[in-house]
Structures are given as C-alpha cells and as structure tokens.
Amino acid sequence: MAKIEDFDFKGKKAIVRVDFNVPLDENGNITDDTRIRGALPTLKKILNDGGSLILMSHLGKPKGKVNPKLSLSQIKDAVGKALGKDVIFALDCAKAGDLAKNLKPGEVLLLENLRFYPEEEGKPVGIDKADPAYDAAKKAMKESQKEFAKTLASYADVYVNDAFGTAHRKHASTAVIADYFDKDHKMLGYLMEKEVKAVDNILNNIKRPFTAIMGGSKVSTKIGIIENLMDKVDNLILCGGMTYTFAKALGGKIGTSICEEDKLDLALDIMKKAKEKGVNLVIGSDCVIADKFANDAEKSVAKATEIPDGWMGLDAGPESIAEFTKVITPAKTILWNGPAGVFEFENFTTGSRAVAEAIVEATKNGAFSLVGGGDSVACVNKFGFADQVSYVSTGGGALLEAIEGKILPGVAAVEG
Numbered sequence: 370m371a372k373i374e375d376f377d378f379k380g381k382k383a384i385v386r387v388d389f390n391v392p393l394d395e396n397g398n399i400t401d402d403t404r405i406r407g408a409l410p411t412l413k414k415i416l417n418d419g420g421s422l423i424l425m426s427h428l429g430k431p432k433g434k435v436n437p438k439l440s441l442s443q444i445k446d447a448v449g450k451a452l453g454k455d456v457i458f459a460l461d462c463a464k465a466g467d468l469a470k471n472l473k474p475g476e477v478l479l480l481e482n483l484r485f486y487p488e489e490e491g492k493p494v495g496i497d498k499a500d501p502a503y504d505a506a507k508k509a510m511k512e513s514q515k516e517f518a519k520t521l522a523s524y525a526d527v528y529v530n531d532a533f534g535t536a537h538r539k540h541a542s543t544a545v546i547a548d549y550f551d552k553d554h555k556m557l558g559y560l561m562e563k564e565v566k567a568v569d570n571i572l573n574n575i576k577r578p579f580t581a582i583m584g585g586s587k588v589s590t591k592i593g594i595i596e597n598l599m600d601k602v603d604n605l606i607l608c609g610g611m612t613y614t615f616a617k618a619l620g621g622k623i624g625t626s627i628c629e630e631d632k633l634d635l636a637l638d639i640m641k642k643a644k645e646k647g648v649n650l651v652i653g654s655d656c657v658i659a660d661k662f663a664n665d666a667e668k669s670v671a672k673a674t675e676i677p678d679g680w681m682g683l684d685a686g687p688e689s690i691a692e693f694t695k696v697i698t699p700a701k702t703i704l705w706n707g708p709a710g711v712f713e714f715e716n717f718t719t720g721s722r723a724v725a726e727a728i729v730e731a732t733k734n735g736a737f738s739l740v741g742g743g744d745s746v747a748c749v750n751k752f753g754f755a756d757q758v759s760y761v762s763t764g765g766g767a768l769l770e771a772i773e774g775k776i777l778p779g780v781a782a783v784e785g
C-alpha cells in the first residue's frame with residue numbers, strides 16, 4: 370500500500386472516495402459541513418502536488434434510484450468554496466469518462482451520488498431475500514458491481530479512500546474499486562489514516578490503565594464491543610440506559626426505567642466475565658430519577674436498584690459520577706461511546722458532562738482519549754470539549770465495528 374504523505378500526485382488524476390454524506394435542510398442547504406472539512410487535508414495535498422481530483426461519495430439512501438433531493442449537485446458550491454476552486458459536476462457518475470479524461474492538473478470533478486446506482490451497494494433491488502431467484506440476482510449484481518467499480522477506476526491513475534464513515538461497507542467505491550489499482554496506486558487518505566491509528570491506540574497500543582465508558586440506551590447494541598474490550602480494558606464503565614438492565618438483573622427495583630428484559634442473563638454474564646478477567650466493572654450505584662421522560666420532569670436521586678414505582682432513571686447520580694471520575698481521571702487510554710444519561714434533556718446532562726470533563730482532565734495529563742460513535746460525539750460537541758480530547762471519530766458504525774475487532778473492508782481493500 371502506498372502512503373499519501375509520500376506519494377507525488379503531480380500530473381496524476383486521483384479518484385477519492387470521500388464521505389460527503391452531509392446533513393441538508395429542506396432547501397438543500399448544508400447544516401453541518403464537518404465531513405467536507407474533514408476531507409480537506411487529503412484533497413489539498415493532491416491539488417498542491419499538482420494532481421487533479423475526482424471526488425465520489427454517496428448522499429443519503431436513494432436505494433439505487435435517481436433522487437434529485439439527494440443529488441450531490443447541492444453541495445458542489447460548498448466543496449468549491451472549501452477548496453477555493455470551481456468544481457465541475459458529472460451528472461452521471463458512471464458516464465463521466467470524458468469529463469475525467471479532460472481534467473487538467475488542479476481541476477476538481479465531483480461525481481453524482483454513487484448510490485443512484487444499485488451497483489454501488491451491490492444489493493439486488495426489487496427482489497425479496499426469500500425469493501428463490503434471490504441468490505442468482507445477488508450473483509448477477511456482484512458482477513455488475515465489479516463493472517461499475519471498473520468504470521469508476523478507469524477515470525483515474527490513483528485511488529484514495531478517505532471515507533471512514535463507510536469503511537465497514539464492501540461497496541463498489543469503498544472496496545471493490547481497489548482491485549483495479551496496483552499496490553503502489555491505492556492508499557488511505559489522511560482522515561482514514563487518523564481513524565485507523567486512533568483505533569489501533571485503543572486495541573493494540575494500549576497505555577495503562579485503560580478505561581472504557583460505554584453508555585447509551587441499550588446493552589444489546591454494544592455487546593460486540595463490550596466483549597472485545599473485556600480482554601483489553603482495566604476499567605469498564607457501563608452507564609446510561611443500560612444501567613437498568615443490570616440493576617434489574619441483580620434483582621433491583623427499576624421503576625419505569627428503560628430495560629431490555631430479554632438481556633438480563635446477558636447482563637449477568639457480562640458481570641461474570643468481568644470478574645473472571647479481572648476487569649473492574651463500574652456500574653453506577655445511584656441515578657437521577659424523573660417522574661416522566663421529559664426535560665421538565667420532577668427530579669430526585671435514588672439507588673439504581675431502588676427506584677420507586679412510576680419513576681425512571683435518566684441520568685447518573687452524584688455517587689455514580691464520583692465512581693466514574695475515579696477511574697477515568699487516572700486512565701492513560703480512554704474510549705467513550707454512548708452518553709451517561711438522556712443528554713438531549715438539559716436537566717439530565719450532568720452525568721455525561723462529568724464523564725466528558727473527566728476525560729478532558731485525563732487527556733491534559735497525557736492520556737489518549739478516543740470519543741466516537743454517534744451520541745458521545747454529539748455530547749462533546751454540545752459541551753464544547755471536542756478539541757480537548759485526543760480524537761473524535763467521524764465514523765459511527767465503522768468505528769464500532771473496528772472496535773469490535775472486525776476488519777474494515779474499506780481499509781483491507783487498500784492494504785491488501
């Protein structure tokens with residue numbers, strides 16, 4: 370695999386898989402351009418070297434059909450502004466051969482939404498999985514996916530994957546395309562390199578003590594990560610809504626708190642495994658309870674196992690916060706995924722804020738801290754701490770799969 374830093378793009382056409390899946394309002398205006406800004410180091414390096422750019426991305430879920438509401442033409446000007454260049458737009462990503470051919474050094478071509486073609490995702494459309502003809506349709510689709518990837522590859526001399534958000538997908542533009550470039554002409558972009566390095570710090574390059582904080586609503590969606598981390602962490606904090614599945618499993622009274630009744634055995638199993646592996650499992654002992662699921666609910670504090678009928682736990686209590694802070698502050702490696710309470714309600718942000726503050730403190734003292742996976746990113750942004758942790762991941766599902774220990778197809782395709 371080539372390295373972007375060492376590669377000279379002078380006179381080369383680079384096709385770059387970016388993640389320009391930005392949120393748009395009803396008028397097609399970008400409401401958050403983080404993803405565009407995230408791609409700039411890679412894009413600027415290529416242009417500054419004297420190369421030309423062919424940018425490809427998906428936007429939303431058009432499910433293999435053209436949908437003007439999800440056209441990347443809506444973001445063309447924003448990309449141009451960010452790069453300080455005019456951007457040429459290809460109305461059909463699979464018929465951009467001539468535009469690509471005529472591209473001169475320093476020029477930028479943006480392809481229309483890749484997912485307007487079902488070949489991008491490689492899933493057969495209009496046929497149910499239960500249909501006996503499904504397997505044949507899937508096989509045929511895989512063949513057309515290769516053709517689609519080959520067409521995209523034909524536009525350029527070099528392939529760069531900088532879309533971490535889709536790295537866990539084996540799509541035409543994220544993985545299959547890499548087969549059409551030799552090892553010296555495919556590489557990860559800077560953003561991808563940073564993400565991969567951050568995950569490596571958490572999984573393989575651990576400085577101890579290692580504290581992971583897993584929060585959010587459900588234990589079932591985090592189980593893969595919890596299991597993988599169990600072999601690596603010194604302290605595992607489980608907080609947020611999943612607290613109550615554990616409290617119930619221990620025979621506690623949890624009122625109307627969120628609970629996965631069918632995961633009580635799983636909760637007991639996690640506690641058993643933690644003991645066997647010598648992991649310090651920290652589940653908050655108290656919580657802030659509310660008489661309804663609302664910001665203006667009546668509030669009180671209770672033991673997590675002694676919640677009165679009609680009340681629900683919506684945030685970590687003061688004792689829990691002290692317990693969390695005790696194992697976060699001295700940590701040297703930290704992973705945070707999932708809030709410690711319903712942080713969307715202003716009156717129930719204390720636990721999540723305390724977790725964020727302890728992570729910031731530990732980071733100041735030399736810890737490597739990775740925050741990632743949807744809502745915890747929203748938390749650090751909301752509290753204004755994003756630049757005080759070591760790394761905030763841009764990848765939701767991709768980050769979670771990487772931490773589960775899965776190989777990301779988007780990384781493997783380039784490295785392989």
Ligand code: AMP
Pocket residue numbers: 584585586587590608609610611627682683684706707708709710711712713743744
């Ligand atoms: P997840 O997507 O599983 O990481 O869950 C994130 C969501 O969990 C956020 O929307 C939080 O509001 C929610 N959450 C955190 N703590 C609780 C709780 N105690 N009760 C209900 N939802 C919670």
